[in-house]
Amino acid sequence: MNNRQFEREVVPMATKIYPFVARMVGKSLAEDCIQEIMCKLWENRRKLKKIDNIGGYVYRMANNHCINIIKREERTINIEQIAESIIPDNQYTSDKKERYSFILKQINELKEPNKTVITYRDLDGMEFNEISAITGLTETNIRMIVSRSRQKIRDIYNTRFSEDENKQLTEDYHG
Secondary structure: OHHHHHHHHHHHHHHHHHHHHHHHHHEEEEEHHHHHHHHHHHHOHHHHHHHOOOOHHHHHHHHHHHHHHHHOOOOOOOOHHHHHHHHHHHHHHHHHHHHHHHHHHHHHOOOOOHHHHHHHHOOOOHHHHHHHHHOOHHHHHHHHHHHHHHHHHEEEEEEHHHHHHHHHHHHHHHH
């Protein structure tokens, strides 16, 4: 891959992987991580000619790089911080933030590969073929995982927030 091809095909991926990387390692480390990933890609640009799905390869490299950082620093992902960083204060009410944070917690509690697949699809907005390239799962399997994971989260969400609303109604009328 020559310089021009690299600039056209790989460099734009930096902005696409930023939200993903920031979620995994935090905003403070995200730019440094992306810089390191781009440097590694540049060093291996000649090998990139052989890769069919550059986007999937870049995401897989970013995922592996972030996991290495998390392991090295023995860090954990803080769902509350993610929710706060994703949802601007002026955009949602505290109720909507609470619900969004609840959904993120439910995603975080999914077992692998469901957690990874639903994160790539719903939080990163990746296409099924990109997720397939990263995870090695078939697109059919990914569609099934997304569907089942969404249904599980939806059921838990509806149970939680329906109970709260029913409880509030009961307190209002019988309090």
